[in-house]
Amino acid sequence: MAYIPPHKRHSRDMENTSPTPESLSSQFNRKLNLKRKFNGKLTITYAEGAISKWFVIGSSDDGNQFLPCVHLEPFSVPSIELKWGEKPLALLNSSVSQGNREEEEETETGPWESIIVNLLPELLSSVEHIKNELYQHDGVKPKLVARVGKVLFHGISKIDRNELPTERTLRQLKGLFYTSVSDTYMENRTERVIPLIGLEFEVEKDIYIVKVSDEERPSVTLSCKCIALPHSNNLKLYKVEINQVRHMVGDISCLKQNVDMRLMLYSKKNLQKLTDDEMEGIVGLINSAVLDQDMMGGLRWPLGKATSGNRFRVVEVWHTVSKYYVNPFLRLQLRNANRYDLSTSIGEASKEVTLNLKHVTFELLVSIFLTVSMNMIFAPKKMMLYL
Template sequence: MAYIPPHKRHSKETERPLPTPELLAPQFKKKLNLRSSKSNADWDGKVIYANHARSRWCIIGLDDENQFPSSVNLEPISLETTERRTGEKPLALINASLDKEGSEVKWYLPKSPWVSLAENVLEDLLSSFENVKNDMKCPRLEEVKPSLVARVGKVLFQRSPSVNMESIRNNLDTEVLKQWKRLFYTNLPVSYKENILKEVVPNIGVDFEEEKDVYHVKLSDSTRPDSILSCKCSVMKEHGKLQLYKIELNQLRDMVIDISCPNKNLDLRVMLCTKRLVTALTDDEMQSIRDLISSAVLDPDVKGGLRWPLGKESSGDRYKVVGIWHVIANMYANPSLRLKVRHADRFDFRTSTGEATWEVSLMLKKVMSKLQEEKVEVSSISEILEENMRMIWDNFLCSEHFLI
């Protein structure tokens, strides 16, 4: 059999359902905040964090003594792209007592779940945005655009090979989980995506805004070793070539909070991010990047949809292609939020791995607008954030039967 290079090997999990065979913990009485190092937030590629970034995992659903219910355990999840890199299956919190139809277990709370979600986010959000505001005032930085993003998915853990899984199952310990690397896996099944478009879009009052078909070409820059240039490109249909229209430094994360929802099939990630537009490139630098982009060949048979002729994937010793994203996104908006439903086909040249995913995210525009006001009461930010969390809980985390 002829050798097929990794770039041309298509994964069979393009439409793999989200790895959540059961719901999570039925009780929702007490929260536990587990702070983790920034390196633990993602382990599938380069992610750039601000100097004062906050990364935290919250789990809601422990009992009065901060213990997991006996029905909750860690179980291995089959995920090809992760197993290829780490050699082991990632793990997910699974509640074995819940039925396969995805019906909720009754639980009792001193407050509503969306109030708890908002409280888990508010303090870190306010503190992190103060740092963002200081960055926005710094004249040495390129143009900074902050955004508050909520994404649905599933928190997965990568255990150490030295850990005895039998002992973990007998005594599930939050302190052990705190030390493990985690991944927020955002790939959703097609049935969930279709439900969002058919039922949720009209229910939350957002209107279709636009469809975007964009190629993101990720470049390393030898003069910016800690950053990645993200080149947004469109296709010139008359020539069948890529055309560069914007360059950004890789999205900077100022706050990442992962919230495990114990009686749901999905978890929630809330991120405060900033995009920095690259405005200080010389004509020669821009020309080198344009030449690199224009040499790409559109190829639907490879992951990411692009390939480069041999020797053309770099520009001298300065720029080098390290990744490709082909994103087709439908955008829906109202004055308070913007919903993005996208299909992303990715390939990472550094790890020789790729995956095609369906993803759903929300930009919380009204909260961000409030944060940027000169004088604003914390209570008003909290109220809007709580409204958003209730909308997310009712419409995006209550779709268990669409995850099968």
């Protein structure tokens, strides 16, 4: 959602009215000959013709009618409640334990085959688009990832809460995919799932990500990756990336699980060489940051230092600690993230699970044995334990 601050009009007859704080501020700025300010925001970029799809697995054979045990229930997420002004809703199955008991042992391969059936045409179409992008541009990196979380809805006034929800009615609502999981869930991945599916520890990364908007390129968000320098209480910049471009997003409500899934195909391009002036502006923002563990995101800026001229502005900060586990087919990321959005003054700490399907990505790009490759990843029961 875009948050636009209200604009205030000033009286045209300033001589006949008492000066107001707003008018004095306006006159002061004009005397200093300040350039107009801009409101930066975090940008999520979708490719032309990108595909977004939501569907349900584990419902009745009807395909649209849910079982009586499935209900829309309020789902407590304080950060989303502040943005939406209401509690989001989630599809919950009262016959599935919502506590700490794990349900993986009861999971069959059938639902995962339905994911393939539901998303395969969209996946193939999106891969064709990425292939064209690979031919036209150097440095394009495609990725297929699976994320665990919860599909959430809002706009309940559009439907009757007393009626059983159907897929048709839910498509009238707005939604998002919330990626935070419980402590218990994260511990289970570490203690049970990782040894079971043969993943080995690769590396741990403790980084700060400063998201920066660029007034001259409003469709771009720069991700400035940094490491902490505790002795000087600030950051060291080591990489600047351009925001990812989403080609396909499939959100799946899994009614026989406590968690849902997002399957996403996206690409990243290498950032073109920045000019000396651009780098100076970005580095200035990073060097002005102060480490502060009492702040959401772990960073703060002195007054006026979160912008660089009238071009670059800090819009969001992340402090993430991630552990990576790998095998020949998968790369699993377990991440603790602490975020703060400067435009909305809303912060949140979360635990997240992301699976990079690197082997499937390769098979998709060569378009050989696609269905076989997908089944290699999704069908075996042990592989499904990462959910």
